Amino acid sequence: MIAEAGHYALVLALALALIQSTVPMIGARLRDPALMTLARSTALAQLAFVGISFMALVALHVMSDFSVANVYENSHSLKPLIYKITGVWGNHEGSMLLWVSILALFGGLVAVFGNNLPLSLRANALGVQGWVSTAFYLFILLTSNPFLRLANPPLEGRDLNPVLQDPGLALHPPMLYLGYVGFSISFSFAIAALIEGRIDAAWARWVRPWTLMAWMFLTLGIAMGSYWAYYELGWGGWWFWDPVENASLMPWLAGTALLHSAVVMEKRNALKVWTVLLAILTFSLSLLGTFLVRSGVLTSVHAFATDPTRGVFILLILCVFIGGSLTLYAWRASSLKQGGLFAPISREGALVLNNLLLTTACATVFIGTLYPLGLEVLTGERISVGAPFFNLTFAPLFVPLLLALPFGPLLAWKRGDLAGAAQRLYAAGIAALVAVAVLWAWTRGGAALAPLAIGLAVFVIIGALTDIAERSMLFRMPLPIALRRARGLPRASWGTMFAHLGVGVALIGIVCETTWNSELISTLKPGDVAKVAGYELKLDAISQRQGPNYGEMLAHFTVSRDGRPIGAMTPSKRSFATRGMSTTEAALMSRGVSQLYVSLGDTAASGAIAVRIYHKPMVLLIWFGPLLMAFGGLLSLSDRRLRVGAPKPAKAARGLQPAE
Secondary structure (H helix, E strand, C coil): CHHHHHHHHHHHHHHHHHHHHHHHHHHHHHCCHHHHHHHHHHHHHHHHHHHHHHHHHHHHHHHCCCCEHHHHHHCCCCCCHHHHHHHHHCCHHHHHHHHHHHHHHHHHHHHHHCCCCEHHHHHHHHHHHHHHHHHHHHHHHHHCCCCCECCCCCCCCCCCCHHHCCCHHHHHHHHHHHHHHHHHHHHHHHHHHHHHCCCCHHHHHHHHHHHHHHHHHHHHHHHHHHHHHHHHCCCCCCCCCCHHHHHHHHHHHHHHHHHHHHHHHHHHCCCHHHHHHHHHHHHHHHHHHHHHHHCCCCCCCCCCCCCHHHHHHHHHHHHHHHHHHHHHHHHHHHHCCCCCCCCCCCHHHHHHHHHHHHHHHHHHHHHHHHHHHHHHHHHCCCCCCCHHHHHHHHHHHHHHHHHHCCHHHHCCCCCCCHHHHHHHCHHHHHHHHHHHHHHHHHCCCCCCHHHHHHHHHHHHHHHHHHHHHHHHCCCCCCHHHHHHHHHCCCHHHHHHHHHHHHHHHHHHHHHHHHHHCEEEEEEECCCCEEEECCEEEEEEEEEEEECCCCEEEEEEEEEEECCEEEEEECCEEEEECCCCEEEEECEEEEECCEEEEEEEEEECCCCCEEEEEEEECCCCHHHHHHHHHHHHHHHHHCCHHHCCCCCCCHHHHCCCCECC
């Protein structure tokens, strides 16, 4: 009965999405407030019904109702409760239901918190949101129904993919989807603006919080996915340039450009056409990521679907929304009036440079990801585009971006003073040169570019701190007064500082881990000692234990340094009999922000076991950086200026009717 209730709730959500996608937009065309107001109630009702549907699927998994095909294929009665719940979105059908649930959630949030929006803009934006929801409801009901019953229910399920039975799965997909789907709000606002033919600074003020929220979640989702792959897959890497990894990176790059472009539009009423295009492209890249994961064109640990029917359906959705939105953009963009002019050396100019480099980097990843797929479709020839291509093309684009990063906040709007900004960055430049010199002396004969990259990261970090120091007049006024000025700064200024700081911190982690990583691959028996990077790891014993739904072999290591024990590590291998699969559970020992990493390989007939041991200096900074970036986004989101309407010119203010 629960499955049927969930299915019918999904059908009702589809019906409400159809109403939401048509009636309010007709009302906006006819200027009928009653019809336009219907968007709010239908969005909230749709959220309620899709929420019921999602909770029904959760209940079926928790109850281990194997008469439902989705539960049978992806669950097991002995599986721990947390994995029964996270198994809901650890498969294609359930993850798509999570997708539309989050889509409905964002629509509901706009309905609740969009009372300061013009009524027609809210109606059109929620109408576009309704069209997106309708497409994905149809996709689920026609090709990916999670509530299908089995005629002869089995007594036990096939279990969830063992690789996905990890706490990281509890947060990574929802965070990633909150990012992907969150950009649908920016997309809906952009299409609504094109339909109305009117866009101004107030529009940018309304769009920016939603874009910022999506960007924050996508940043955290990518970082969590990277860390999950790092410790769960046992290969010791944190980024492989996998096509599905790239599919999440592309909307992040475009979304970062959109955030900065929206600032220019809000402050200077400029870059209107470009900002609207970025809003369309960012969500289009999110849809592209959905296609890559669920179309069956890729074989990846991240990919779910292999049914070509689903791929064709999603490809049709892509063509409709991406093609339709770009066609509307080409038709209506010329009617949008451009804003104020600015000099190339200005804060606007720095943000434009930021946009050019970010979008070029995004285009590079796009080409490197899709070119092999397109070539295979056209010629049947398979080629591999891997890390060497992306490292050689992507990295050089970020060098000028990082060099320009500290200058942007120090330049004035409209016309800036580059020499004055450079003078204020003397301390950052000197600190960077000192870092380069020290590292060159310390790593004589090592990688030549690594010290330069670390120096660049130091320049970004000190440059971010310089902006706050300049605003608070830290070195020009008594310390108590400077601290009061710092506390009085807008939260968005602090948010910018933390976000830029995070970029520099992550760069230090990336350079240190990739340059000075130590690796040892060996075969050990109990009593043997392995040495790596000054650490001694003694294999004390190998033991077996039984988990809830798996058998596990554990290796017990004692870790010493300079003859003094400092801890123990217990890597393991788990065997899941139901699936006939095994996973490697790496052991991690953090030493400051560096880590020792041990994973197990195969066991020899002699009783020896293959081990892979790494020492990864500063590796945790790779994920600490994105946390700082997301925290900066949260500070900016809490800025009061994002919760009030932007000042509107008198002409633009006339005729705008606020939503009720």
